[in-house]
Amino acid sequence: MTTSTTSESSAATPLFDLQALVVAVRRRRRLWCSLALVGLLVGAALAVLRPPPPSAVTKVLVAHQEDQANDTGTLIRTDVQLLQTTRIAGNALQSLKSPEKPEDFMRDYRGTGLTNNLLQIDVTGDSDADAVARAKALADAFVADHVKRMQEAAKAESKALADQRDRMQVELAQVNKEIGDRSPESDPKASANIESLFARRAELDSRIADFDQRSEEARTGTPKVIAGTQIVDAPRAVRHSLPRAAATNAAIGLVLGLFLGLAVAAVGTVVADRPVLRRDIAANLGASVIAELPRRSGRLWQRRRTRAARDRLTATLARTVRGSAEPVSLLELGCARSTSVIALDLAKALAAEGPLVIIDGLPGSQLAGRRPKPGDPTVVSGERAAAVSDQERRIGVGSVAPGTAWTDLQYLGTQTVLVVRAGHGSAAWLHTVSRQLADLLIPVIGVVLIDPDPRDRTDGTLWDGLHTALRSHNERLARENVTGRPRTERPSWARVPDIDQEAR
Template sequence: MTTSTTAEPSPAAPLLDLQALVVSVRRRRRLWCAMALVGLLVGAALAVLMPPSPTATTKVLVAHAQDQPNDTGTLIRTDVQLLQTTQIADKALKSLRSTAKPEDFMQDYRGTGLTNNLLEITVTGDSDAQAVARAQALADAFVTDHVQRMRATAQAEAKALLDQRDRMRDELAQVNKEIGGQSAGSDPKASATLESLFARRAELNSRIADFDQRAADARTGTPQVVAGTQIVDAPRALRHSLPKAVVTDAVIGFVLGLVIGLALAAVGTVVADRPVLRRDIAANLGASVIAELPRRSGRPWQRRRTRLTRERLTATLARTTRGSAEAVSLLELGCARNTGAIALDLARAVAAEGPVTVVDALPRPQLAARRQKPGDPTVIGAERAATLPPQERRIGVGSVAPGTAWTDLQYLGTRTVLVVRAGHGSAAWLHTVARQLADQHIPVIGVVLIDPDPRDRTDGTLWDGLHTALRGRSERPPRQPGPEPGPEPGPGHRRAERQPVWAARGPDNDQEAR
């Protein structure tokens, strides 16, 4: 039986991880909180620096000859559009004796149909008195124009009906004349003609009376329209409340700034592709997360928990350092100060067993330049690392940020612990770090996550490759009886490294990571 060595295809990753997106946006709360604050301040400033112009309003009741209970507002919308015409604007300006152009004046007022017969006119001006005068002039001009149009329509309708009546009368006179010229006799044909003339005369009389009635109704409807169209709410200036305007504009600016900030944070998160969840960081680096520490000391009630976590991490790293002759290094990505503090704690923990030296190879040497306190370990710069005797224990502190001299990392330690700040490096750069360390045969025994998300519940443990993980030390099989083991490997010996998770993704992704 043969065993296939072909790797099974991994499940397809989602195009957008909503959990990671939400966490990343929440971590960028400084951005969208700042945008919301800027929007609030800008809105409040605009309300103070750019107050609204003095405004006046009036309401006009508009009567229509074609009013119907089921009207959908077509007539009042027509009145609103008629208000926005140069004819009415020109009449209002003439009554105000103003030399402004009607086109410019039309930009200073607007009409709103409140109901089918109620029109509200809002006008702005340089002062409250001017705004009130403009509103009065506009209302009067609109009422006058509406009444004139209704009267002209009624007169035209009445004239058309009376003209039709006059034509019917002329036809009736012609019929009466024909009836007078006929004589009643025994001729059946003459009798039938006379009967048709009498019927035609009766029809014409009825139609003439109908036209008279319709013309009278048309004339009667005009006074109702004239009396019904009037100003029902006298022009008055609107009171402007500065506190209310400030609060309203500030709330609007706050909401707009918050929305824009959240959008920018979401877009920046998707474009930058910076992992923040422990499962993503562990998968990209090919090593498990062994500890989490805050970036700063935090609030007073959190300091005790942070101190206990740091002590447990120091004890774990100290056991790892004592159990092997290989040197251990701490390589940082976005958290040089935290990495230096961890290195000093580790050096103090192992100093009881013999002298230990901390090699500071950070881009900006922080440990070598600090003032040493009594009991602190010896700290030297990277340029003096070659002068240390091989048997002396060392702890290297370096960086894997862009610009790192990768070939120098093996002189800091043959094994390393990565101290990574969550959300600092992109996924592509984490791949690059893992590949470069693999090329240098430097196994990563664990990842210390700095500034993790407090609501992250993902698993940062990789359950394969126990020979490089710290937890694998307690899960090794017992030693089988057999020949005595060979001599202890020297300091130059390099431990075989397991294949990281990204190595099975193909050469294309590998090249991209480079």
């Protein structure tokens, strides 16, 4: 039975709780909103403090002798890389009569292949006029270098074809010499040899004519390449709009900051493992969530709802303290101020029923050191708790934050209500709190959740924890004190089905 229950529990626990991650990231919206705002401001500031340098742009139409319709851009990529060479940069600087080094000049421009035959050149300078002059010099140097390379390639190809033709002509002259005045009819015995010589001569004539034609085509194609390579878009200065640049940089910074913030929030949530959902907090503490309160009063239209929730919690805790013969304590985790307010409200609700003392066990004596107001209950520090009379009702207020003196908690109360801020303690620390209180035999009769997620719809009730749950705690006290039939109505925050008879 135990094995099956364990296996079912393991199967029901997801390896990665996406809902908890989304809720935790949403709760850290201040972080990622702040980073997004910082990114937006940094982007806008960079556009103002570091404006782009003066720049110019020009476009060059590049004709290639090897142009083909199915070219994938290899030739224009080669031209882009040739543009980024010290030879072209040096020729451009020489025309500008600039002492700048070609290696330094190469950092100030770049080429982009727009199509297979269109090259765009972007150049920066000290001013718009300087950028335009550098762009023109660079484009002229590239065109001149490209034309020179095409001419040299055409000359080399034409010379190679002419050399092949000359060799063929020499061989043709040798064949003609061997043939002489002979013919197949004049010498029937050597007719086969003479026919092969005639065939060879015809072949050489054809190949010589082919080489002549190809050499002529090589020379003819060069003027087309020279005429086709030209500057089609004259160098012009690029106008930069500061508002547009600031808006663009701000949008980029906003997106990057938002992405970084979400990533940091998600990673931090996974690493920290701080439960946010009431379901996870109740499971880790081993006690049901009995009430929820916002951390702050909220907006004007939310204050009435917050005040009503605080009044319901005060009434619930007051009924518990009245019906208990043992002192009850309020132990906080990450919400000392809210716990102090709850303790003062509870003391005021019980003040008319007899003397009451609040024992302040919080770090720093937040309650004991405050300036008392008319009608406030007596507050003593934890060191003076032993001097409190047994005839006075006491309410202990302490903390279960890291560094807590666990053995002192039993002097604040033999049963407790935990006041926990959602997302403050890690799962490991919540387990530690539950284990330490169990070792001290201090039952947790409920958990008050501070600053819950408003979209959390999970159930914070532990159905197998009726021995410490507040809903059965009052009924058990009623039976022990023989006060008659226990009351069966449920507080509005509980929304618990009537399963007490089944539990018993």
